[in-house]
Amino acid sequence: MCSLLPSAVYAQHAPKPLLEEINRLTEEIEREAIDWRRDFHQHPELSNREYRTAGIVAEHLRSLGMEVQTGVAKTGVVGLLRGPENGPVVALRADMDALPITEETGLPFASTVTATFQGQEVGVMHACGHDVHTSSLMGVASVLAEIRDKLPGSVKFIFQPAEEGAFDYDIWGAKMMVAEGVLQDPRPDAIFGMHVWPFPTGTIAYTRGPIMASVDNFSIRVIGRGGHAAAPWETADPIVAAAHMVTGIQTLVSRNAELTKGAAVISIGSFRGGNRNNIIPDDVELLGTIRTHNEETRQLIHQRLETFIHNTAEAFGTSAEITIDRLYPAVINNPELVNNMIAVIEHSVGQKHVMEMDPLMIAEDFSYYANEIPGMFYMLGIIAPDHTGPIEPIHSPRFDVDESAIAIAMRTMSYLAVEALFQLRD
16 A cells, blocks of 8 residues: 655656646546536536436446446546556546536526526536536546556546535545445545635645535434513523524534644524514524634534523523534545645646645535545636626536636646656555
8 A cells, every 4th residue: 555655755756747747638638627627517407416417427437438336425537547567556536516606697508497496496507616526527538548558557537426515414535435335445645626706717725634524413402391471580591591502512623623734613503483563472492603724623513502591591590402513524634745735736827827826615525535545625716807797606506617727627636646646556
């Protein structure tokens, strides 16, 4: 099994002629990759329903002579490109699912797809760039398949469903793929993934540690004793108790978490209780989310939150029920792997376009891979130089990308795969 070594002892890097060949192949495949992106964009599919997308991906990988598995974690596809040597293995990952959002971009290939989601008819849109992720990795597969005889190892292509979440299931997405053995037979020595982000096109942004936060959702039911609002002393008011919880929860971060070890956020997104102005209700429900950049802070906040909620409820003569749903761990890049890849990223896009970014508080289930093997997750800029008007964030119904970023995505990911194989070879 190959292992990561201190960068100073690496003896080999990807040969420059091989990187030049990747450049040529990327240019040749760019138009087809853009066409794939537009097709996926026009035909988006929700989490664990990516049947059409997965079928196109699997057919493409088979056409390249890969060993292909389908139906992994319900709709996932895994392709293995074996090089001529029994060397290291590098994994590359893309997510395939779309979101329950009605598109408002006005693009000629805009989605008009609808689907049933949580009992409602909704529009479906690639508002998070997974169409770019999937089409780009298909392009990387084409590029690396052309140079397979020059690879000192193998590349595993992971096309993952349900990154956005499939909450009708106990397990989904990356967690389910890992549980079903995607990181075995053969086990990768490193894994790379990317996400589009509203940086200027040509930018690659990275961190040497946490890049995305863990996410846990919680629900709190405050149970009191209702009555007439004119006589609150005859009640146990759950609204007042819940209001104190909302404000007090913020001290769990500001007065408990050691923020020098990483950021943390607790937010309440829903406060529901009562239906009339003169009736104190029997109960109130709060819904919220916890985001942290390290596991120690995550565990601390879980413990303190439960203690605080129960103690506050008791102080107001009420009681409380709290449920915390642990979702994704934080995405933490392997610093050594990142350090060893910066030079080849700079070769791909130019040194001035490579930036070390601040960690984000959004979440990504790439963490399940990076918890098992050394991983690097990075951001791909997709805002055109001539862009005017507001910059739409991911998950906006008006989100779009500069398609010239697809070639940059293919070239950079291909470079990373090849460079890692050469660095990791015995």
